[in-house]
Amino acid sequence: MTVEGYTTLDEELKRLKTLERxxxxxxxxxxxxxxxxxxxxxxxxxKERQGWIEGQIAEIEDKMARAQVIDVSKLSGxxxxxxxxxxxxxxxxxxxxxxQIVGEHEADVKQGRVSITSPLARAMIGKEGGDVVEVNTPxxxxxxxxxxxEWR
Numbered sequence: 001m002t003v004e005g006y007t008t009l010d011e012e013l014k015r016l017k018t019l020e021r022x023x024x025x026x027x028x029x030x031x032x033x034x035x036x037x038x039x040x041x042x043x044x045x046x047k048e049r050q051g052w053i054e055g056q057i058a059e060i061e062d063k064m065a066r067a068q069v070i071d072v073s074k075l076s077g078x079x080x081x082x083x084x085x086x087x088x089x090x091x092x093x094x095x096x097x098x099x100q101i102v103g104e105h106e107a108d109v110k111q112g113r114v115s116i117t118s119p120l121a122r123a124m125i126g127k128e129g130g131d132v133v134e135v136n137t138p139x140x141x142x143x144x145x146x147x148x149x150e151w152r
Contacts, residue, residue: 083151089145129146
């Protein structure tokens with residue numbers, strides 16, 4: 001994952017531990033004070049929320065422990081690899097697009113980030129500006145011309 005992706009995960013983990021976890025503990029405590037727990041919807045909702053929060057914390061801690069963080073700002077070259085910012089043109093529609101190749105959990109197509117495991121990224125890896133890549137999509141094969149490879 002990128003340094004930016006790791007930082008985002010770290011911030012989310014801190015938020016869950018310092019804000020969400022204490023808030024749900026307080027909600028459970030408050031709900032307990034209302035009496036009979038078997039018919040207390042607030043208590044059950046708070047316990048369910050607590051389970052979700054603890055699951056998120058465990059998942060993020062696992063991702064961070066296994067992460068291989070790559071500082072994209074130190075990469076360069078003309079070949080496309082992880083972290084590259086790639087400009088391309090759809091050969092059919094002539095639409096231009098720019099995508100950065102990032103880790104799976106960082107992917108967000110609307111923000112211009114595609115996962116390293118996506119068909120588009122896999123097709124582009126190892127290619128250079130001027131190359132044409134073909135990608136199998138649900139609507140058929142699409143061809144893209146790579147116009148620029150950047151590093152930031």
